[in-house]
Amino acid sequence: MIWETVIGLETHVELATRTKIFCGCSTSFGAPPNTHCCPVCTGMPGALPVLNRRAVLLAVRAGLALGCTVSRRCAFDRNNYFYPDLPKAYQISQLYLPLCRDGAVDIGGGKTIRIAELHLEEDAGKLVHDPWTEQSLADFNRCGVPLIEIVTRPDFSAAEEVIAYLEKLKLTLQYLGVSDCKIQEGSLRCDVNLSVRPAGSRELGTRTELKNLGSFKAIARAIDYEARRQIELLEEGRPVVQQTRRWDENKDATFPMRSKENAQDYRYFPDPDLPPLELEEAWLDSLAAAQPEMAWEKAARYQTQWGLSADDARTLTGRKPLADYFEAVVELGAPPRRAAGWVLGQLLAALGARGLEAEHIPLPPAALARLIHLVETGALNRNTAARVLEAVFDAGGDVDGYVAAHGLGQISDPAAVEEAARAALAANPKALADWRAGKGKAKGFLVGQVMARLQGRADPALVNRAVDALLEESK
Amino acid sequence: MEFYNLTALELAAALKKGEVSVAQAVQAARARMEARREDNAFLTPLSPAPESIDLDASPLAGVPMAYKDNICTRGVPTTCASRMLEGFVPPYDAAAAEHLTAAGAVCMGKLNMDEFAMGSTSETSCRGPVRNPWDPQRSAGGSSGGAAAAVAGGQVWYAIGSDTGGSIRQPAAHCGVTGMKPTYGAVSRYGLVAYASSLDQIGPIARSAADCAAVLDILRGRDRRDSTSVELPGGPLLDALTGRVKGLSIALPEQYLEDGLEGGVAAAVREAADTFRALGARVETVSLPALDWAVSAYYILACAQASSNLARFDGVTCGRRAPEGRDLAQLCAASRTQGFGREVKRRLLLGTFVLSHGYYDAYYKKALQAAALIKDGLNRTLEEYDLILSPVAPTAAPRLGESLSSPLEMYLSDLYTVPANLAGLPAVSFPCGLDGEGMPVGVQLMGRALEDAAVLNAAHAFQLATPWHKMHPEGGKRP
Amino acid sequence: MRMSEEMADYVAGLAMLELDGEERREMAGELEKILDYMAALDSLDTAHAPPPGPVLPLKNVLRPDEPAPSLPREELLACASARDGEYFLTPRAVE
Structure with missing residues (x-):
């Protein structure tokens, strides 16, 4: 049987703001752990979020560049789950009224990828496992760094298309100044949703979600691996299980990640701490006009x-x-x-x-x-x-x-220039003859020859003078 | 006259005139805190030694006061009366505390309350119930029970509480003092440990409407750190207290005077309506059917938001960690199970359920719509009338131990107070009489959004004409 | 609304709470009573309800992208349940 692969992407991109999305802590990468933190981004009791204007601006710019419709009215929702990298135990995101919808990205070769939505949300912190104490160390510097999540329709059919899309996305966002898109520093992260189906079928197969993709190379390899894995399962008559799988760079394979995938019940509801955004048509128009x-x-x-x-x-x-x-x-x-x-x-x-x-x-x-x-x-x-x-x-x-x-500049020692000029004349008797015959151009040639002998470093006036003197002498 | 019979404004005036020193006022407060220790109003009593209070800083500078223990105070434990927050000492002040400190407030400590403000009797506190200064066998109301009891018992001249569904107004009524829930957003919520973010509001409990106006003048103001905060229009509220209600129209929702209302309370509310009539206001009964859904809408919204707001207390990054736990999930669950009391757990379960997959539309979304209808109904009534008069609670203060056995009944007793939170309207509760057993009864006035001055002025007018707010639990009953 | 013990368990799991047998039964019963009362909301006609929203018509509350001081790390970590000098400590997170 001939199989086709169906892929959709969820890409998270950190916005190039100076401060976090809901507080004034710095977003700069690489600071000592837990030094870019405050009561707001670490969810301390009583702290409240206030939205960063520039995060909205950058997200709208991205939406416009990806051909999205920017919502005139949007709002924030809480995505509730327990995990120690999320100190509030909810992520402020947008579910019910996202910022942008329905975009499209032309990836060349006549192929267009549809963007389902683009929304604003906050990043979580980082956990480092300490093998000695069997504990995890939590660093909340990244908590609250503004992100846009860009969700495509399942429009890709191969890894090359995914890479082409990501390259284009990266270029676009870099050119907009929306993000530096450094995949190594995690400012661009990509999750892949992948399923396979018999070629020509209209129904989607059961999909898996691939995470921990740390480079474009890893994304391409993981897609190829996972498509092969699913096809092999189906050809053996076994089902694909809907699950999240982790790409293991060293083993060159994907492995199941969350055992309780179906227990994820995020209980989204509108965040009562944040009034809605109502974007003015005129403002959106002015942004569209000012796209770089x-x-x-x-x-x-x-x-x-x-x-x-x-x-x-x-x-x-x-x-x-x-x-x-x-x-x-x-x-x-x-x-x-x-x-x-x-x-x-x-x-x-x-x-x-x-x-x-x-x-x-x-x-x-x-x-x-x-x-x-x-x-x-x-x-x-x-x-x-x-x-x-x-x-x-x-x-x-x-x-x-x-x-x-380093004396690489012009040579201004007349003796050195004269020496070079003598050598040049001696080496070019034809030019000398031409000059005598009244061909003025021959002098220019000889000057060039002298220059060349001096690696172009001589003072042109000095060279001219030396050549003139020798020509005069040879008359 | 004992200091503790003075209002906050009267004490402030005496301080400014030099008749009393701040140290003497603090000493008097300490003596009262000692005398009324059995009321269990304080969780963290302090012994401030204020040396450099600028008595010109505000109309209330130098007056001893206290905070409900869900308002963050830098360097002072803030526990929400929960084991979960034992040992939590915030490294920041709530906006309200910043304002008050700048205004020369003298903080006597942190006050007992229902755990995380979840309760109507201050019995869910992990540190035991607050006793009503009028009768130690009765509840002081809740959740700001410590605040109301401390003011009623003369321990402090005013206190700062929070009101999510009546938590300032109802204990004020049960303790015979005045409590004000400002328009939503008038006081910054920054540093108030969130229960239900769209409903929570900080406000004063004091011995008169004028005191409440003076405190609210200090608390109010748009705060850059609270996206939902607003600036109350107009000058000082204190200056707006004309004491005149002549020509005002007041609506009295008829279903509020029907079943469920205790006889003594109904009589006191009717008498209050008569007092306003006598003062020249027009009082008419109206029908407000949407109010019937208020309690359901309120508990769905409040519990759902609480389930999210309190999720951060997991013993991992925040909150007291359980001593054991095999792995992350277990430690987190053990910490929460041990750290939260039963009422909090009940509300977290209810709130989690109404948001869970498949139930959001039927519960949370429906409750949002019901709240919008209630707000709409109240606003329409307030287009026609200046104020809405109602009871605060169906009964006077309940006996301790009677309420927690039936959560639903406890919830239903909030029916008069929750509409103001659902609609974000300013509402004041003030004493209007005593019931047959000599317990204080309060009445509530609700007004238009941002017109907090009108609400306080009407209560002030009432207090100029009646003696109820001057009653003191130790000073006999009806003067 | 029937609140089965299984449902109570599921909800408790989401809320990260443990219920022992007795408590599970009691809580399920109490929640059922409360939800029964709330079922009355079903009969409320919300077809013409105004759109839900904040109490006052606030919108576009934004702050400039200007840095504000972070909390000194000692003060931040002092609030943690477990810490070393640099990090919050948590039991090993799987994945």
């Missing part, structure tokens, strides 16, 4: 406006910080195609060698722009410039200072 340029729009512009190749444009816009960096270099006067060459060449190589991400480029855009300028004006040749870039990359980017300190 998206990656694919930028890539198209790089090609038409600046003549970049499609590949270069796509690579540059593939990471917003890289595109921002590139544009900053161009803004500072570098010719776009040269700038693209440097960013995609030397700069990415330098980043790669250091294991750095594009948002952490230590070299200021102005330094690269200066370097390109020096090359363009012939003050440095390309190889020297590449050496300079490598040398100043982590050291503040003082290009001129480095060039001066």
Whole structure:
């Protein structure tokens, strides 16, 4: 039998606010445990939530970019369950009146994924198991970090489509400034709902939910594994059990997680602590009008406006910080195609060698722009410039200072220039003959030859003067 | 005259004039707390030594007072009269406590109550019941029983309570003092341990409507930390007390005077209506059928919200941890089972049930709709009338030990007070007589949202014309 | 509304409460009585009920995305049932 896989995604994305969704504690990642906590986010008695305006703004931006209808009126509900990473024992979320509904994401190849809804909610804390004491250690720094949950319809049929969707989602949200979408830091987390059915069937099979997917690679592998597992079960005539399964990276397999899956009864009800949101049409319109340029729009512009190749444009816009960096270099006067060459060449190589991400480029855009300028004006040749870039990359980017300190700049010793000029003339008797024959261009060639012998570092005026003097001498 | 016969405003005036020092007032309060220890009104008595009270800070600066023990006080245990919160010392003040401290309030301690404010008699406290200062065999009412008893017994001049379904007004009535539930949101709930978030409201219990106005002037104000808080419009409530009710129209819901109401209470309420007539108000009976659903709607909403609000007390991250427990779930269940008393458990079970899968629509959603209808009905009546007059409770204070055996009957006795919570309206309860056994009887006035001043003014007018609020349990019955 | 002991057990499980045999019977009985009384709500015509909502028509109560001080960790952990110097301690959470 031929089987087809049906997949839906629930993606949680942490919003790039400075403070938590319902209190003023910081959302920054990596702080010492339990130092970004207050009575509100740790659910201490009597504490009350107050909604962060920016969380709403970012969520609406995301909804608009994903083609959703933004609800004019929405509200918050409590999702009640006991777990030690949730100190209030309820999560404030949106069930009855979510912020956004009915979006769509074009993932290329003529395929569109429908978004069922996008809503705001709060994140839970983190538990670390201590093997020595058989206890768990709870860190509530992440409690109350704002999240959007984006729920798709079961529109995917393969892992590649899921990855394409996630890549697009990630780019979109990064470009919007909605989230940094770092899957390693957990700011983008994805649960997969998967079932299989005989090809052509209209009914959905029994689904399982896959969790603990820590990378795009893990997502793809887990989908492939789980689809195979379900197909094997069905082919053996055994049923698929509806359950939540955990992906085990080391074992390359999924394992059942919650034994009491059906005992989950979240008892949602409207949160009486939070009045509803009523969004003004005019505000939504102004937000829609102010949506930033998206990656694919930028890539198209790089090609038409600046003549970049499609590949270069796509690579540059593939990471917003890289595109921002590139544009900053161009803004500072570098010719776009040269700038693209440097960013995609030397700069990415330098980043790669250091294991750095594009948002952490230590070299200021102005330094690269200066370097390109020096090359363009012939003050440095390309190889020297590449050496300079490598040398100043982590050291503040003082290009001129480095060039001066290491004598890489113009050679201003007349004797050295004269020596090089003599050698160049001696090596190019034809050019000399041409000059004598009145071909003015030949002098330019000879100047270039002298420059080349001096690795482009000589003062052009000095070179000109030396060449003129020798030509005069040879008359 | 003993200090404890003064109202809070009278004591404050004496303090400002220098006739009495704050230390003397505190000493007098301590002496009364000692004398009335048997009432069991205090859970955590304090001996403040206030040295630098600015007597100009507010009209009540320097006056000793106390808080119901569900209002968080920084550095002072806040237990909600529950074993679950034994040892909990909040690192923050409730907004109400911040306001009062800034106003020069002198805190004498934390007051007994029904556990987590769940009860109508202050008998569900893990520290034993509050006794009514008028008769130690009777309940002081609840859940703010400690607050009402402390004020009635002259231990403090005013107290801060909370009212979710009548928890300020009913004990005030049972103890012969005045209690005010402000418009929902008028006082920040920040730092009030939540029972039912959409119904909870902090308010004063004192010896007169004027005292309540002075306290509410301190408590009121929009708080950035409470999304449901609002600013009461207008100037100081105290300045709005003209004492005139001439020309006001007052509605008296007819079903409130029918079955279930004890004879002595009915008579006292009718007499109160006559007093308002004599003062120049028009009092008419009206029909308000939606009120029949109030108790059901109230208990569904309150218990459901409580089941969520109290879920955080699991002995794991918050609340007293049970000494044993094999695993996480067991430890959590053991902590809750040992930490909560029976009434709390009953309400948590009821509240969990009405939210559980398959029952939400039939119960919780229906109750929300019923509440909306009740609010609508009350608001319509209040378009036609300025105020609604009603009993506070069907009987005077019940005898201790009589109420808990039948939870449903206890719940039904809240029928007069819960509508104000469901509709968020301001309501004041004040003494209007004594029943045949010499126990105080209270009457309630409910007004339009945000018009707390009108409600307090009408009660003030009544108190200018009658002696009931001046009765003291030790000072004989009818003066 | 019949409240069976099984139902009482299910609800107690959700509420994280343990009921022993006696208590389960009694609680189930009490809840049944209360729910019977509440069943009267069924007869309330809510077809024309105004939409439920907060008491006052509040909406869009928001705060700016500005940091406020967190609680010092010692004060935060002092409220915990069990703690070490850095963390809240809980029995081992499965999963």
